[in-house]
Amino acid sequence: MSTRCYWLAGFLLVAAGCSRGPKLVNEVVAVETTRLPEGPRDRTWRDAPEHRAALLVQDLVEPRLMAPSTPEVAVRALTNGAEIVFRLEWPDAGADDMPGPARMVDACAVQLPETIEPDLPDPQMGQEGRLVEIAYWRADWQAWVNGRGDTIRDLYPNASIDHYPFQAKPLEPGSAAARELERLYSPALAAGNLRAGPRKTPVESLIATGPGTLSSAATQNATGQGVFEKGRWSVVIRRPLPKGLGRDQRTHVAFAVWQGSNQEAGARKMRTGWIPLVRRAGS
Amino acid sequence: MARVYNWQIGREMSYWYPEARPRRQFAAVFDINKCIACQTCTLACKTTWTSGKGQEYMLWNNVETKPYGSYPLAYDVKLLELLGGQEWDGNRYAGRTLFEAAPAGERVLGWHPTGEDYAFPNAGEDDCAGQVDHGEFFALPHARWFFYLARICNHCTYPACLASCPRGSIYKRPEDGIVLVDQGRCRGYQECVKGCPYKKVFYNPLTGTSEKCIACFPKIEQGIQPQCFVNCIGKIRLAGWISTPDKARPDNPIDYLVHIRKVALPLFPQFGLEPNVYYIPPVHAPDAFNRQLFGAGAPQAVRTYREAARDADLAGLLCLFGSTEMVVARFRRQGEIIIGADEKGAEVVRVPLREPVVVRPARDPHTQIVRINCP
Numbered sequence: 001m002s003t004r005c006y007w008l009a010g011f012l013l014v015a016a017g018c019s020r021g022p023k024l025v026n027e028v029v030a031v032e033t034t035r036l037p038e039g040p041r042d043r044t045w046r047d048a049p050e051h052r053a054a055l056l057v058q059d060l061v062e063p064r065l066m067a068p069s070t071p072e073v074a075v076r077a078l079t080n081g082a083e084i085v086f087r088l089e090w091p092d093a094g095a096d097d098m099p100g101p102a103r104m105v106d107a108c109a110v111q112l113p114e115t116i117e118p119d120l121p122d123p124q125m126g127q128e129g130r131l132v133e134i135a136y137w138r139a140d141w142q143a144w145v146n147g148r149g150d151t152i153r154d155l156y157p158n159a160s161i162d163h164y165p166f167q168a169k170p171l172e173p174g175s176a177a178a179r180e181l182e183r184l185y186s187p188a189l190a191a192g193n194l195r196a197g198p199r200k201t202p203v204e205s206l207i208a209t210g211p212g213t214l215s216s217a218a219t220q221n222a223t224g225q226g227v228f229e230k231g232r233w234s235v236v237i238r239r240p241l242p243k244g245l246g247r248d249q250r251t252h253v254a255f256a257v258w259q260g261s262n263q264e265a266g267a268r269k270m271r272t273g274w275i276p277l278v279r280r281a282g283s
Numbered sequence: 284m285a286r287v288y289n290w291q292i293g294r295e296m297s298y299w300y301p302e303a304r305p306r307r308q309f310a311a312v313f314d315i316n317k318c319i320a321c322q323t324c325t326l327a328c329k330t331t332w333t334s335g336k337g338q339e340y341m342l343w344n345n346v347e348t349k350p351y352g353s354y355p356l357a358y359d360v361k362l363l364e365l366l367g368g369q370e371w372d373g374n375r376y377a378g379r380t381l382f383e384a385a386p387a388g389e390r391v392l393g394w395h396p397t398g399e400d401y402a403f404p405n406a407g408e409d410d411c412a413g414q415v416d417h418g419e420f421f422a423l424p425h426a427r428w429f430f431y432l433a434r435i436c437n438h439c440t441y442p443a444c445l446a447s448c449p450r451g452s453i454y455k456r457p458e459d460g461i462v463l464v465d466q467g468r469c470r471g472y473q474e475c476v477k478g479c480p481y482k483k484v485f486y487n488p489l490t491g492t493s494e495k496c497i498a499c500f501p502k503i504e505q506g507i508q509p510q511c512f513v514n515c516i517g518k519i520r521l522a523g524w525i526s527t528p529d530k531a532r533p534d535n536p537i538d539y540l541v542h543i544r545k546v547a548l549p550l551f552p553q554f555g556l557e558p559n560v561y562y563i564p565p566v567h568a569p570d571a572f573n574r575q576l577f578g579a580g581a582p583q584a585v586r587t588y589r590e591a592a593r594d595a596d597l598a599g600l601l602c603l604f605g606s607t608e609m610v611v612a613r614f615r616r617q618g619e620i621i622i623g624a625d626e627k628g629a630e631v632v633r634v635p636l637r638e639p640v641v642v643r644p645a646r647d648p649h650t651q652i653v654r655i656n657c658p
Contacts, residue, residue: 061449063390063447100488101398101473101476101486102397151336151489152336155489164335165334184335186336187492188467188469191467
């Protein structure tokens with residue numbers, strides 16, 4: 001073999017190495033690292049093993065999703081010993097991040113049991129007395145965090161509004177009285193519903209003890225970031241590491257994906273059952 | 284699903300939850316024949332409750348022209364088409380309700396309006412049935428017709444919005460039957476928007492929760508009628524409390540009109556929600572159209588209403604509409620005077636059966652001048 005041939009063979013080997021897909025694993029492996037990635041494009045993700053979880057239709061409680069949509073979600077995980085970051089990726093024909101009547105938004109969620117024990121709660125939102133913790137990311141929250149305005153014109157550019165009572169004289173713009181009146185005309189905000197915002201992160205921490213019991217967690221400790229590129233959502237969700245999850249120990253995790261264009265919201269979703277989650281040392 | 288009794292369709296039916304009637308049920312009667320579609324009710328509601336961000340398109344109260352008007356667009360005919368042709372067997376509904384017709388995986392048969400469906404609140408306004416052409420309007424009686432249908436939430440006995448919500452964020456108050464969305468609990472899945480056949484739940488895209496008519500419950504709790512009632516120029520509305528037919532009281536205005544005289548009827552009773560806003564049907568709309576909107580009793584209700592001028596009790600009660608800000612829970616007639624009272628029997632208003640008429644001679648005998656007839 002000539003020198004040129006050796007060069008060519010070497011180049012092909014390197015190229016093959018570069019284009020080699022991620023290391024696939026049959027459970028979610030949270031690899032230890034000193035620096036947790038901020039976003040889904042961070043280079044730290046490159047060597048993390050990937051678990052491809054097949055998604056099932058939610059067909060246990062009404063309203064059900066009757067036909068499958070998103071087929072699978074690719075999951076990677078990293079931990080620094082205090083927090084754990086998941087990266088969820090799934091294909092989607094387009095980003096749905098504009099809320100409105102009959103306009104649902106893309107979303108995903110990570111669910112973990114409250115405690116590590118062999119007897120798991122029901123994978124479908126937990127069960128009575130068996131709490132699950134959920135970190136929930138939404139595309140419209142991401143758009144707001146990214147800088148989209150929070151007015152009707154940001155959703156409907158041609159909307160025409162005369163005025164709002166809280167913007168009328170004699171109230172001074174931005175005054176405490178004006179802000180209070182605005183809050184009163186926004187009942188969910190006035191009721192303290194975290195669903196209504198305002199929010200600094202596109203992720204909400206939630207708890208549940210069965211279908212229909214979802215509620216905001218007392219401590220909001222999850223953050224994240226989602227990016228839509230080339231027909232694919234990449235979303236990172238960061239939350240505290242489950243208590244007691246030492247190296248080489250296992251707990252379980254479940255995932256859900258909502259495709260807005262398919263009118264998916266709430267119980268209408270694609271989901272997984274429990275998947276083992278193991279913490280491993282970094283290389 | 285549980286089995287519950289719905290007196291409006293004269294039979295038991297399937298519902299998501301067992302029958303649990305409130306201690307008393309908020310109800311109303313709207314006299315369609317008096318409505319002029321001035322939209323004062325709409326504005327009274329809008330300025331009171333839905334002037335906030337994300338509520339711009341919401342009309343908890345609206346007035347649409349029938350047969351062509353609707354808000355949101357075609358809310359009623361779309362659902363009627365989905366449900367398909369159904370039958371009444373006398374006063375018993377032999378067809379399927381929205382709960383019984385729910386497809387697999389759904390709680391209620393419904394459809395979901397888009398933003399565009401909310402963009403035409405005046406669609407069909409003042410358009411009468413058929414084409415007014417070929418000189419038809421020169422003939423009497425007019426073959427063409429339309430009427431105004433004022434609508435709020437029906438605070439149904441079996442609300443489809445409540446049944447649709449997978450997380451129990453909608454509740455019916457046991458003290459007055461008013462149906463509310465818990466703004467602290469709603470997560471904006473919009474199942475209620477899809478499920479309500481009357482489309483009286485609205486999604487707020489800026490708070491991410493759904494909102495609806497609250498029957499002005501802070502006023503009701505004080506014994507005062509809601510904003511859209513007390514601001515009604517045509518005095519078409521009366522708020523009160525309805526009993527079940529077996530407990531109907533002749534001195535309860537709503538019971539008298541709905542159960543005893545059967546002159547006020549629910550809107551689309553065939554959907555199976557037992558709605559609690561009752562309509563005196565329009566006297567000049569065809570029986571077939573009235574039957575589709577108000578059920579099998581519509582033709583008889585029109586006949587009873589046409590005779591009201593010769594019926595002192597019925598005419599007298601109709602005089603109480605719009606006569607007081609207070610909720611009239613009891614009424615009685617003393618000759619030519621109608622007296623309205625609260626639930627404890629304390630008088631809140633009295634009105635004459637006939638307004639006194641004074642005719643002045645055109646020429647004033649004192650000043651020897653001709654009076655000018657101006658306000």
